[in-house]
Amino acid sequence: VSDFSIHPDHPTGAVFAFAADDPVTALPxxxxxxxxxxxxxxxxxxxxxxxxxxxxxxxETRPTALAHHEPVRxxxxxxxxxxxxxxxxxxxxxxxxxxxxxxxxxxxxxxxxRLAAAARIVGLTLPVPVPDRPPTDPxxxxxxxxxxxxxxxxxxxxxxxxxxxxxxxxxxxxxTAPGHDGSAPGQSGNTPGQSGNTPGQSGSAPGQSGSAPxQSGNTPGQSGNTPAPSGNxxxxxxxxxxxxxxxxxxxxxxSGKDAASGNGKKG
Amino acid sequence: MIPRSxxxxxxxxxxxxxxxxxxxxPPARPPALLGKAFAPTLAGARTGExxxxxxxxxxxxxxxxxxxxxxxxxxxxxxxxxxxxxxxRGLDTFTGDERQFRSWLLAIAHRRAxxxxxxxxxxxxxxxxxxxxxxxxxxxxxxxxxxLSASAGEDRAMDDLSVLSILDAIDGLTPDQCAAVMLRxxxxxxxxxxxxxxxxxxxxxxxxxxxxxxxxxxxxD
Numbered sequence: 001v002s003d004f005s006i007h008p009d010h011p012t013g014a015v016f017a018f019a020a021d022d023p024v025t026a027l028p029x030x031x032x033x034x035x036x037x038x039x040x041x042x043x044x045x046x047x048x049x050x051x052x053x054x055x056x057x058x059x060e061t062r063p064t065a066l067a068h069h070e071p072v073r074x075x076x077x078x079x080x081x082x083x084x085x086x087x088x089x090x091x092x093x094x095x096x097x098x099x100x101x102x103x104x105x106x107x108x109x110x111x112x113x114r115l116a117a118a119a120r121i122v123g124l125t126l127p128v129p130v131p132d133r134p135p136t137d138p139x140x141x142x143x144x145x146x147x148x149x150x151x152x153x154x155x156x157x158x159x160x161x162x163x164x165x166x167x168x169x170x171x172x173x174x175x176t177a178p179g180h181d182g183s184a185p186g187q188s189g190n191t192p193g194q195s196g197n198t199p200g201q202s203g204s205a206p207g208q209s210g211s212a213p214x215q216s217g218n219t220p221g222q223s224g225n226t227p228a229p230s231g232n233x234x235x236x237x238x239x240x241x242x243x244x245x246x247x248x249x250x251x252x253x254x255s256g257k258d259a260a261s262g263n264g265k266k267g
Numbered sequence: 268m269i270p271r272s273x274x275x276x277x278x279x280x281x282x283x284x285x286x287x288x289x290x291x292x293p294p295a296r297p298p299a300l301l302g303k304a305f306a307p308t309l310a311g312a313r314t315g316e317x318x319x320x321x322x323x324x325x326x327x328x329x330x331x332x333x334x335x336x337x338x339x340x341x342x343x344x345x346x347x348x349x350x351x352x353x354x355x356r357g358l359d360t361f362t363g364d365e366r367q368f369r370s371w372l373l374a375i376a377h378r379r380a381x382x383x384x385x386x387x388x389x390x391x392x393x394x395x396x397x398x399x400x401x402x403x404x405x406x407x408x409x410x411x412x413x414x415l416s417a418s419a420g421e422d423r424a425m426d427d428l429s430v431l432s433i434l435d436a437i438d439g440l441t442p443d444q445c446a447a448v449m450l451r452x453x454x455x456x457x458x459x460x461x462x463x464x465x466x467x468x469x470x471x472x473x474x475x476x477x478x479x480x481x482x483x484x485x486x487x488d
Contacts, residue, residue, distance in 0.1 A: 021477035023452050031452050033433050038333035038453050046344045050351050057355040058315045
């Protein structure tokens, strides 16, 4: 039994090691020398340095131990958790604002009409914008109907039937509820801006008075006489009536007989 | 690096026996177990108590440093600091008694020593000083030269020579054999505990110890 040692801690139950193979028992001198030389404790400086490193490592691995000493600052994770809440709040505010504007009919016409159509599907009633009216003719109808502003038409479950004949403009009562007077608002039976005649037409084409303008029967710039050709204008002296070919002094034009007889040696 | 004290000169020499030299020096024992005080000390260390850290450190630091010195780690104090930092970080995961705690701690030291050896593998070889036999005098090229204590007497010189011969014999072992011997002799771990620390089966540890003992015996003859 003394030749080997038993290690009952081993999972197999026991590990046998012969004493001759164990350096502790086989080499007592070596064991004593090694233990005496290697097991020296660290110096005080090294000891303090190691202990400080251990404390720092403990504080690093367990930061919650110092959490109550430090003010809590929002971390990135907390900020990340707040972002959905902020986004939801902004979206809710935008939705409520848009719904309020849509209920009041203050949204732009295309948006308002689309929202009204969408709300109609779910049973809500939103005002539908009326298209802009054409410019009122100064000679058009006057009276209460013209003074009543265009009221938005309310979409209901039933389509509004257009009035077959609109009452006279003077008899149009002021609607108690906009658009519920049985007639299309702003209509006086006539096409707005038309007084029976086509505007700007007086039976004749504009700018025509029945005769061709600026025509006096003569061609402009012509006095009836064809300008006489001047023959050779280079030899026509200014201020002279061009009666014909001028007789050059001392020259002979025509027959020499006439010239000798006319301008000859008479004096 | 061998620890130096402020008042004992350039080197700290182990208290080897002087005068009448016995055939075998009285066996030095590793630090005693804390026993019943281990559990509250471990619990206090888990909560970050400074006294618990100090008590635990004082009890196991010689084992860690002795193992690292025996493995010829060039800077055992620095590596030991990393070991104790790993110890604190892993305190919550440890379960077991005091002997298992020592085995677990020396397993950390073994891994740290292996990592340190790999890190220095491609670097210029640094001659590690023999523990307690002198101190390392750093040279200009980064190497270290062992300088024996000049104040030691003749007996101390004889002891130094015996230590050097033993360390030379240790150098002849393979790394696994050296680690097994150091854990068995210096840290006083049992074979199963050495097996746990080295991550090897106990039968392999037995084989390592058997071959190491035979080789050391031949060297001492």
